[in-house]
Amino acid sequence: xxxxxLAGGTSTEREISIVSGTGxxxxxxxxxxxxxxxxxxxxxxxVDWENLFPAEYDVExxxxxxxxFNPQIKEMQKTRRSFFGPNVLKLCEACDIVxxxxxxxxxxxxxxxxxxxxxxxxxxxxGYLSSxxxxxxxxxKEVFLMNNVPTPGGFSMSTDALEKDIAKHGLSFPVVVKTSxxxxxxxxxxxxxxxxxxxxxxxxxxxxxxxxVEEYIKGREFSVAxxxxxxxxxxxxxxxxxxxxxxxxxxxxxxxxxxxxEISPELTAKMQENAxxxxxxxxxxxxxxxxxxxxxxxxxxxxxANTLPGMTPTSLIPQEAKVLGMDYPTLCEELIRIxxxxxx
Numbered sequence: 001x002x003x004x005x006l007a008g009g010t011s012t013e014r015e016i017s018i019v020s021g022t023g024x025x026x027x028x029x030x031x032x033x034x035x036x037x038x039x040x041x042x043x044x045x046x047v048d049w050e051n052l053f054p055a056e057y058d059v060e061x062x063x064x065x066x067x068x069f070n071p072q073i074k075e076m077q078k079t080r081r082s083f084f085g086p087n088v089l090k091l092c093e094a095c096d097i098v099x100x101x102x103x104x105x106x107x108x109x110x111x112x113x114x115x116x117x118x119x120x121x122x123x124x125x126x127g128y129l130s131s132x133x134x135x136x137x138x139x140x141k142e143v144f145l146m147n148n149v150p151t152p153g154g155f156s157m158s159t160d161a162l163e164k165d166i167a168k169h170g171l172s173f174p175v176v177v178k179t180s181x182x183x184x185x186x187x188x189x190x191x192x193x194x195x196x197x198x199x200x201x202x203x204x205x206x207x208x209x210x211x212x213v214e215e216y217i218k219g220r221e222f223s224v225a226x227x228x229x230x231x232x233x234x235x236x237x238x239x240x241x242x243x244x245x246x247x248x249x250x251x252x253x254x255x256x257x258x259x260x261x262e263i264s265p266e267l268t269a270k271m272q273e274n275a276x277x278x279x280x281x282x283x284x285x286x287x288x289x290x291x292x293x294x295x296x297x298x299x300x301x302x303x304x305a306n307t308l309p310g311m312t313p314t315s316l317i318p319q320e321a322k323v324l325g326m327d328y329p330t331l332c333e334e335l336i337r338i339x340x341x342x343x344x
Contacts, residue, residue, distance in 0.1 A: 001095075002053045003034065004035075005021045006039075006100055007040070007101040008040055008102075009107045010073055014104075018063055019312050024332050025037040025099075027328050028329070035053075037059055037062040043087050044088070047091070092116070096122065097339070099123075099335075101311060107308065109131060110132030110135065123339070126285045137212045138156040140304055141156075149302050150301050152217055155212075156210060156212045158211075159210070162211075166197065175190075175215065176213070177204055177213050180210035189204065220238070221238070222235065225316070226275050227286075227317075231275045232320040234261040236263075237316070259323050288309070318331055
């Protein structure tokens with residue numbers, strides 16, 4: 001297949017997106033696909049229109065080209081009207097499918113998906129509406145509550161009307177403060193008292209206009225991939241220090257990850273069932289990753305859904321797939337096969 005792997009972009013997760021995209025593109029080429037790596041925002045200036053998907057292709061060189069723009073992204077945003085970079089849409093129209101290696105805003109939030117739907121461009125992952133719903137933690141929480149998916153209690157607010165009194169909403173410290181649409185745990189704070197709470201509100205307000213405050217669940221952290229409406233083996237994430245924030249997600253050796261998770265068959269089945277239930281509640285198709293916390297007594301809570309989760313070779317979903325006997329290149333190919341179902 002002729003495949004464009006889209007990565008990069010303008011979100012706070014740009015750098016990890018480039019790592020995901022590089023891995024995906026290399027893996028697909030290993031499988032014999034004519035895959036190319038393209039930065040959705042920076043695009044490609046020099047295109048050989050006679051040979052768009054060459055047999056010989058340097059993935060690492062393409063990645064370095066993308067990285068060269070990193071220091072300029074904010075300045076480029078000030079002068080650019082269009083989000084899509086030079087030749088990006090033409091390349092996407094020319095391929096069989098776009099593999100979305102994007103993370104965070106303007107990639108995982110449904111905007112790109114909606115544009116591609118209107119243009120008839122095929123892409124991996126779920127559609128625009130479910131992407132937008134899952135990206136917004138406020139909406140996600142409301143959907144979970146409506147569909148009896150266990151999730152921590154909490155409330156939301158806009159940054160122009162900050163709620164300083166959590167007791168009004170039945171909460172007590174510690175609580176979790178997080179931006180409504182942040183990704184990779186950027187803008188997430190565990191706070192233990194009023195001062196920390198107000199500091200977190202002030203800091204979170206710099207990122208977005210909406211903030212979610214929820215009950216802090218003390219316990220073990222897990223993640224479950226749902227692929228083609230089926231739950232993969234559960235992985236447990238145990239940060240050596242703190243919680244599973246941006247640093248712990250992407251810095252080697254900062255977490256201990258165990259797959260399959262060492263929990264009872266009954267709890268395994270229950271968490272996998274809740275993961276599938278949560279994905280269906282949000283209308284997610286193709287593949288996604290659901291994050292959970294579980295207390296010592298076995299009570300479990302679904303925190304959020306990730307519609308374009310990390311796809312580096314050592315990311316969580318590839319680890320879960322490995323337990324099923326599926327290597328990284330085969331997983332990348334499988335996600336394309338499953339994503340194509342929405343076009344049948």
